[in-house]
Amino acid sequence: MNYKNLMYITIALGLVNLVIGIFTDFWGDSNWADYINSILLILLVLFGTQVFSKKK
Numbered sequence: 001m002n003y004k005n006l007m008y009i010t011i012a013l014g015l016v017n018l019v020i021g022i023f024t025d026f027w028g029d030s031n032w033a034d035y036i037n038s039i040l041l042i043l044l045v046l047f048g049t050q051v052f053s054k055k056k
Helices: 003-023 032-052
Strands: none
Touching (some): 003 032
16 A cells, blocks of 8 residues: 555645635534544654555
8 A cells, every 4th residue: 555645635625625615605613624634643653654664
């Protein structure tokens, strides 16, 4: 599995979620945006460690 691509996809999803949260009122008064960003951050850390911990 290519973790670098998964890392880039996770970054893109996080940015899309932030843009939606800033420029629209799509999420309303719910905390779903925060939950999604928390999960994406955890995934980003996991995929990032897989990308940068490869043995040379």
